[in-house]
Amino acid sequence: MYSHIIFDLDGTLIESLPGIAAALNTALAASKLPTHSIEDVRTFIGDGSLTLCERAAPDQSSETIHVIHETFLAEYPKAWKSGTTVFAGIHEVISELKGMGCTLSILSNKVHEFTTEMADYFFPEKPFDLVLGQREGIAKKPDPSGIHELLGELDKSSSNSILVGDSTIDVITARNAGIKSLAVTWGYHDKSALKAVSPTLTAHKVPQILELLTPTQVPSFRQPA
Numbered sequence: 001m002y003s004h005i006i007f008d009l010d011g012t013l014i015e016s017l018p019g020i021a022a023a024l025n026t027a028l029a030a031s032k033l034p035t036h037s038i039e040d041v042r043t044f045i046g047d048g049s050l051t052l053c054e055r056a057a058p059d060q061s062s063e064t065i066h067v068i069h070e071t072f073l074a075e076y077p078k079a080w081k082s083g084t085t086v087f088a089g090i091h092e093v094i095s096e097l098k099g100m101g102c103t104l105s106i107l108s109n110k111v112h113e114f115t116t117e118m119a120d121y122f123f124p125e126k127p128f129d130l131v132l133g134q135r136e137g138i139a140k141k142p143d144p145s146g147i148h149e150l151l152g153e154l155d156k157s158s159s160n161s162i163l164v165g166d167s168t169i170d171v172i173t174a175r176n177a178g179i180k181s182l183a184v185t186w187g188y189h190d191k192s193a194l195k196a197v198s199p200t201l202t203a204h205k206v207p208q209i210l211e212l213l214t215p216t217q218v219p220s221f222r223q224p225a
């Protein structure tokens with residue numbers, strides 16, 4: 001049993017694609033550049049907002065990318081509330097894990113301020129012991145710094161910690177930090193890409209997180225009434 005579960009945010013706990021796509025397309029249109037379909041934007045997510053803008057506007061100068069990124073950052077606070085939902089079943093999983101005494105945390109490549117604001121908004125019961133997004137001067141995933149910081153701050157060992165995420169970046173981050181990974185397939189990376197990076201465990205449906213992480217426990221929300 002893992003005593004510390006680290007969650008990725010976008011594509012793992014929350015469906016944030018519509019909000020990200022809306023803010024990105026507003027920023028592209030403001031620079032008179034072509035916009036993208038939701039499906040295209042899905043493939044740009046995972047490495048933070050600057051890389052998102054670079055992938056959305058290839059061949060543009062760094063000055064233009066800077067302008068698009070600044071506009072994206074200004075637009076995203078307006079776009080995320082209407083364009084984001086928590087994946088079905090996630091609240092139940094989080095509350096079961098919390099009830100079992102697990103320490104829970106979030107590690108995201110989303111800008112830190114948005115990460116903490118969204119975690120507070122979508123999880124007002126504050127189940128996460130520490131929430132870390134992308135911060136200036138601190139290497140983003142797949143660098144293991146964020147995991148090392150979480151383990152140190154929360155006084156947790158690598159053997160009892162696991163990273164749950166939807167992207168190959170999450171699986172590689174866990175490996176770089178010497179911890180196990182649980183890949184989830186309802187997010188933004190293809191199943192085949194996830195399989196290729198050999199996660200420790202894989203969940204195709206939200207309740208499977210509990211089955212895989214706590215195999216001997218029967219969660220109360222899935223017990224017959």
Ligand SMILES: O=C(O)COP(=O)(O)O
Nearest residue numbers: 009010046047048108109
């Ligand atoms: O904003 C991103 O690009 C990715 O965010 P995530 O690390 O929570 O998936």
